[in-house]
Amino acid sequence: MLIGRRIWQQRPRTWSWRWSSGGTLMRLHSYRTSPQKPPILGFLSSDGAATIRTANNSFVDFSIPYMINKCSYTTHALADLSPSGIVDVPLAQTGEGIAECELLQWFVKEGDQVEEFQPLCEVQSDKATIEITSRYKGKVAQILYVPGNIVKVGETLLKMDVEGSIVSTLSSSDLESIKPPALETTELPGSELNKNTKGGTLSTPAVRNLAKLYGVELNDVHGSGKDGRVLKEDVLKYAVQKGIVEVPAVSVDSRAPLFGDEENGQYASAEVKWQPDDKTVPLRGFQRTMVKTMSMAAKVPHFHYVEEMNCDALVELKASFQNNNSDPNVKHTFLPILIKSLSMALSKYPFMNSCFNEESVEVILKGSHNIGIAMATSHGLAVPNIKNVQSLSILEITKELSRLQRLAKENKLSPVDIYGGTITLSNIGAIGGKFGSPLLNLPEVAIIAMGRIQKAAHFAEDGDVYPVSTMTVNIGADHRVLDGATVARFCNEWKQFIENPEFLMLHMR
Amino acid sequence: MSDVRRFQTAPFSMLVLMMKQQAGKLGLPLMNLLRLNGTPILQQLHLEEKLLRTSSDNWCIINDGTDTPAIVMGVSGKPSELLEVGPVLRDRIPVIRRFTGGGTVIVDSGTVFITLICNKDAVPGMQPYPRSIMSWSGLLYNEVFRGIGDFKLRENDYVFGERKFGGNAQSITKNRWIHHTSFLWDYAVGNMAYLKQPARAPKYRLGRDHTEFICRMKEYLPRSVFIEKTVESIESYFSVNPTNSEAIDASQGAEFVHSTMLLTRQELEEASASQLKTIGVSSV
Secondary structure (H helix, E strand, C coil), rough: CCHHHHHHHHHCCCCCCCCCCCCCCCCCCCCCCCCCCCCCCCCCCCCCCEEEEEECCCCCCEEEEHHHHHHHHCCHHHHHHHCEEEEEEECCCCCCCCEEEEEEEEECCCEEEEEEEEEEEEEEECCEEEEEEECCCCEEEEECCCCCCEEEECCCCEEEECCCCCCCCCCHHCCCCCCCCCCCCCCCCCCCCCCCCCCCCCCCCHHHHHHHCCCCCHHHHHCCCCHHCCHHHHHHHHHHHHCCCCCCCCEEEEEEECCCCCCCCCCCCCCCCCCCCCCCCCCHHHHHHHHHHHHHHHCEEEEEEEEEEEEEEHHHHHHHHHHCCCCCCCCCCHHHHHHHHHHHHHCHHHHHHHHEEECCCCCEECCCEEEECCCCEEEEEECCCCCHHHCCCCCHHHHHHHHHHHHHHCCCCCCHHHHCCCCEEEEHHHHHCCCCCCCCCCEEEEEEEEECCCCEEEHHHHHHHEEEEEEEEEEEEEEECCCHHHHHHHHHHHHHHHCCCCHHHHHCC | CCCHHHHHHHHHHHHHHHHHHHHHHHHHCCEEEECCCCCHHHHHHHHHHHHHCCCEEEEEEEEECCCCCCCEEECCCCCHHHHHHHHHHHHCCCCECCCCCCCCCCEEECCEEEEEEECCCCCCCCCCCCHHHHHHHHHHHHHHHCCCCCCEECCCCCECCCEEEEEEEEEEECCCEEEEEEECCCCCHHHHHEECCCCCCCCCCCCCCHHHHECCCHHHHCCHHHHHHHHHCCCCCEEEECHHHHHHHHHCCCCCCCEEECCCCCHHHHHHHHHHHHHHCCCC
């Protein structure tokens, strides 16, 4: 489009079809009735002869063969004005790749005097209805299509008599103020554009909404309820009389109460045509959320994979970070390093970072590593996630983790922090225990519980005993999506990074 | 910036992003934000058309679900071609023909409507043509769904992967445009049975029926998050000014004849008759 604009601006002045006052993109040549005239300029895709289709035989049938060339120029200007002053006004380009439009309605008729920029007609292309304004000042000589016709881009829509009119230049054009187009009156019975001032008509909001839907003026409806209250049945009866709808034998559709948040209990209970929505519980109800999520999680076939990690290198690394830390606001722990190395492993095993759609039996491999961290707060279990770990450094992860922990403690986590997680880490070891057997945080397919880092006795080759910091991890996985081999290989990859954190540098950019 | 490459109009979106940064320095245009909840779709469409044609402000209207199910066709929609008219008549589903183009939807409380009504030069660098507006809206929502799903603007639809969750329609007038979207936060499978497989469908649909073609947004993010993030995304182009319906009623005094219509029972019966004539056997 940018390129197109440049071409347009370089073109010499010709008759052109102005799309909007500022836009110079849509210039096309108008062509006259003589066939030798130059091609249509622009991004058109159609070519060949254009026969103007007519809706009925009262229009003259033209055959105007022409070739359409992309991006050709013409120097024909006003000199080409035919002696009669009649110009063909074509349907201009309405967007890249759109070859035809449906004519919806005319705002003018033959014989009407038309000003520059006055809306001429409305067309529909694909998803858009578009008002076409006049480039010229003149009189409508002949209309060539009727509403409902399909018009190819470039075909003549109407002919205008511009005899004596000077086509104004861009700089001299002034915008007219917006005027509503002269539409055919399609008012609903009892047009409700007047704001409903009931002036004493008693009715519930539900009944008022129903009346609006059917375009019924409540003041016109006889109320059969207490104190002359207008009931739903009254509205329906009135609508029947007006021929809008019939009263069904049983009660009509009404909205099923939503989420329990709605207070509109006035809707008459009726046949419900759709499934009630799941209740979305606001953040305050951690406990309540857990009941729901854990029940669902229990239905998923889990398997668990346990591994022991040698954390000596991890302990050393954390100590190094902490000793050289000059920022008092930052406290280095094991978790950010574990999180980053987890992300590294996920890059190689994307199925571990996915979501399962039961209905469509599809696995969505998530692009972002939004790693959730289970946090025990005084209000219950919260699992906020750190977004896009693959793009974050360990320091950034540390800061973000700290931010989330602070918010969780104050019970100020936002919905955006909580949702969108792709895998969860549960650092249950921070509280205690060797390892846990975690349940999935749906719709994720994997969750990792990490036990406490403890000193354990290992045996060397020569039989000597030496201490090793070890951490046991338990990976819970959705067996509908993941198998033991995938999880085992993934865990090995992660283990490599934990036990040899220098390997992270291999992937450093 | 990698998301920018996703769009075919990459140079345009680069320009828009540059313009955004500049606009921040100069001050953003004002946009009134009207949040509705359970407003009937007919009422919403009337309001939108009125604001498009008689207001000179920029508007964002968010209607969080409509009260009763209704079928909404595009401006040139023909019920005999688009609907299973028999069931529609039998179940008294209201059928509305709106003032913008595009296809047919069945809307209910699980539909979230987001409408943008703007002056043609409100978004710097964006031309008021269907494709430009569509692409810009794709950029807007790309921010909303970043990291949440495999969001794309596919032809004229918003999709996660291959499945549509948002449909668009537009109307462009001399100096303004409207781009409105119905988002499938949730839907009832039974309701889809009122709609025929449309003759005109996007290529990527590949002949799939409704349940295979669409998806529910609620499986990706909650409603409140979606709406919050949309407002945030809009705030990078506009200075958002929350307003309410009372304020609109007070300022827009002019009488206005709208073109969005509720189809009468008679029209539907005629459509049903012509539908039965064309097909010997009813099909679902």
